[in-house]
Amino acid sequence: METVDTRQEILIQASRLFKKLGYRATTTREIAKAVNIKQPSLFHHFPNKKAIVEEIFSLSLNEAAVRIEEACRRDGPASERLHQYLVWDLSTLHRMPMAMSAIYTGDALKSEEFAELAAKLKAFYHSLEDLISQGIDSGEFVEIDPMLGRLIVASMTIAHLEYAEEVTVTDPDRIAREGADLILRAFRREQN
Template sequence: MVNGEADDTRSRILREAAVLFASRGYERVSTRDIATACGIKQPSLYWYFDSKRTIMAELIGMDLRRVGEVIAWLSKAEVSPAARLFRFLHIDVASLSDDSYNLVGIYDTNVLEHEDFAHLDKSVQKIYRFYRAVLRAGVREGQFVDLPLPVLREFLIGIDMHAGRLARTVNLPRSANLPRDFATLALRGVLADPGTIEEVSADALALEMPPKVADVLGRSATPG
């Protein structure tokens, strides 16, 4: 098998597995299911991955690397906490909506709590620390409503995940801009003064994305 064909098959396995994980949940999917969805025999799948755990671990790793690069950039961005959070949600919703791999299932099934992926916990905690730091700064500066940080965090994460799921299950009008719409909705829910949302979104979307981050995301540095 030539390298190009092997890469195509490997990508197809990841893509079909992601769809199955999202629709059925990690525990209810077998390597046989994945092989059938790919149109290959189960033994052939093992030439690329030795288990469904390895497949899911690669999908999770892909997403965590993406999020990690975005967080590293935005954590140092010289904008308000609200603008930082808006841009993060905008990027994340866009990635969950447009990525060739349906990564919603990684979070929708609480798979990150599975013992098979305990070794990835440090990377997951970076995401929670980012939310905590941005929300704490926003509350301190009076930009965000003064509610318990876990409440604000879970509210935002819930909207983020729902947006990605919605984009893959509902036929939206061409005029819809899901990343912008959901980031706006989320920020309106936590801003102390929702009337500042236009200023916040303008500041967020004016941020110039570093080439390294754009490369990881596989898109233009200019937000849509």
């Protein structure tokens, strides 16, 4: 008999296989085997492999997109808004049991079948660039191309994901604050 956590276990094992083999090379048969269920049971939870990726992606990006847009609209120093967002995001990602780095760096989002997900990620990146631009315009951040700033944040986020996949993180809030502090130190203009 399957447990209530079978759906989550599918997400966890699929994400690990996507990281190890890539999206295209991973089969639903391999995912079912990793979860120790039969392939028809896998299809009871997800109609196909694409739906698994969509679920993993939505778990990490849907709320993040809302929060970064809210950070762009709130009043107050851009540095504080970016820092608060990053602490929340990194802490949340450290708590996820899936191998999230494979979703963002692997072959899935490069495929035409995930054009809608890629568009959501692009919109998220646009909001992040907007918040960085606000910090530049207010004089809080060094002059940097906002796209490069976004790539720096994304690289640090991927580093956090990979770290969480290799090490048991006992205090995700502390690790998240340390990461957010490091990113903000890179962006802040020197105060005389």
